[in-house]
Amino acid sequence: MPQDSATSTENEPLNGQQATPTPGTDGLGDGSNVSNEATGTDRVLLEARDLDVYYGDDQALNGINLPIPEKKVTALIGPSGCGKSTFLRSINRMNDLIDICRVDGEFEFGGKNVYDDDVDPVALRRKIGMVFQKPNPFPKSIYDNVAYGLRVQGEDDGNLDDQVQQALERAALWDEVKDQLDSSGLDLSGGQQQRLCIARAIAPDPEVILMDEPASALDPVATSKIEDLITDLSEQYTVVIVTHNMQQAARISDRTAVFLTGGNLVEFDETSKIFENPESDRVEDYITGKFG
Ligand SMILES: Nc1ncnc2c1ncn2[C@@H]1O[C@H](COP(=O)(O)OP(=O)(O)OP(=O)(O)O)[C@@H](O)[C@H]1O
Numbered sequence: 024m025p026q027d028s029a030t031s032t033e034n035e036p037l038n039g040q041q042a043t044p045t046p047g048t049d050g051l052g053d054g055s056n057v058s059n060e061a062t063g064t065d066r067v068l069l070e071a072r073d074l075d076v077y078y079g080d081d082q083a084l085n086g087i088n089l090p091i092p093e094k095k096v097t098a099l100i101g102p103s104g105c106g107k108s109t110f111l112r113s114i115n116r117m118n119d120l121i122d123i124c125r126v127d128g129e130f131e132f133g134g135k136n137v138y139d140d141d142v143d144p145v146a147l148r149r150k151i152g153m154v155f156q157k158p159n160p161f162p163k164s165i166y167d168n169v170a171y172g173l174r175v176q177g178e179d180d181g182n183l184d185d186q187v188q189q190a191l192e193r194a195a196l197w198d199e200v201k202d203q204l205d206s207s208g209l210d211l212s213g214g215q216q217q218r219l220c221i222a223r224a225i226a227p228d229p230e231v232i233l234m235d236e237p238a239s240a241l242d243p244v245a246t247s248k249i250e251d252l253i254t255d256l257s258e259q260y261t262v263v264i265v266t267h268n269m270q271q272a273a274r275i276s277d278r279t280a281v282f283l284t285g286g287n288l289v290e291f292d293e294t295s296k297i298f299e300n301p302e303s304d305r306v307e308d309y310i311t312g313k314f315g
Contacts, residue, residue, distance in 0.1 A: 065092035068261050069114060069231065074128035076109050076118065076286070083109045084286040086128075091278075096253060096262045098272035098294065101282035102309070107265040110282070111233050114263065115151035116144040132231075149176065151231040152224035157240050158216035160208030160223075165191075165200050168208045168219055172227045186226060193259075194222035195252050214245025221252065225260070232256060234264040238271065250275050269310065273298050281306045 069091035076084040084106045091097050099107045109118065116137060118124040129136040137147055149172075160168050169187045187204075191197040196218040200211070208219050217237060224232055234253070238246040253262055253275050266272050272279055272294065279297040281290045283305055290297060290306045301307050308314060 063092075065095060067091065068093035068133060069263070070131045071110070071113075072129040072131065074110075074113060074126070074130060076106070076113055076127075077125045078121070079123045082286060084113070087286075087288045089280055089288055089291055091261065091263060093261050094257060094259070095277040096257045096264060096275055097278045097280065098276035099263065099265045099280050099282060100267075100269060100272050102284065102314070103267075105282040105284055106286040107282055108235055109286070111153075111235055111263060111265050114231070114233055115148045115153060116142075117148075117153065119144055149227060150229050151233060152227075152229040153233045154217070154220050154224050154235070154237050156236040158213055158220050160211070160216050160219050162207065162209055164205045165208050165211070165219060166204040169222045169226050172223060176227060190222040190226035191219075193225055193256070194218045195248065195255070196222055212245070214241050214248060217241060217245070217249060218252065221249075221256075225256070229260065231261045231263065234262065236265055236267060239267065246271075269298075281309065283309065 067090040071087045071089040074084055074087040074089075075082060087110065089110075099110060101107055112118045113126055113130055114132075114137075118126060126138060129138060131137070132147070132151070135142070161171060163171070166187055169190050170183055173183060173186055188197060188201075191200060196215060199215060200206075200219075208216060211219060217240075221232075221237075237253075238249045241249065250271065253264065256262055257277070264272075264276065276294045278291065279294045280288055281297060281301075281303075283289045290301055290303045292302075297306065298310060301310060
């Protein structure tokens, strides 16, 4: 079975306790250009603190400190192998599923370290949904794809039809599929399949949606629809997206984090600042295509 988009119940605690409010962005580590103004007056929902990730003896992320604002789109960019996907997976502990992966440091979500012993990763993934590079609908009907997470969580409260419709509407797919809800999700086009996966991820109403190159397998028209959708989703959800496409990051994100080789976060700021006037020469070289 494909990896399921994680699902959520709003305000459900991760460990039976209510999360505390997130502290500010002070205390960031040295060595990276993480602007304290980058999150402005926005509430910080997620925050990496001294995060190191290893695969066996190899270090993939090196002392990452990164505050991620609520209900904004944050893009993660950088050359292949610099650790973008590893960082994304560390937010909802998908790295736990990789035997040789080890994480040091903290990742706070609403002020709670998701790596604390008392955090249930399954509950965490309900609050932090994920959409993958390749559309991965289940071999089920369109309806059942969207209803899946709700049923698993026992959230079928008699309003399942309404919840499925609402998720498909939010994913900008309803008008295209409302007359074929019993057809297989696999019969849709690639772009429609990806929007179906997004509908599946948002049906149980998570707070965060992680996206790992969600448009890289799609044609320009389907990509444009996904980009518009991401912008709309950020009114309601916090979106963190990995993309290789710098124009895409510039178009759709509010903040951009630039990772470079060695698993280092080199700069994080408002997207316009990163693309127009970065602090780091290395970031400027990367943005202008001198390497990458
Ligand atoms: N499951 C794994 N087992 C071992 N090493 C891994 C694993 N996943 C990633 N790595 C290594 O960790 C480093 C970071 O990989 P990651 O996939 O996070 O980078 P990335 O920036 O997302 O790359 P890309 O843009 O090519 O997807 C790389 O050296 C990679 O080889």
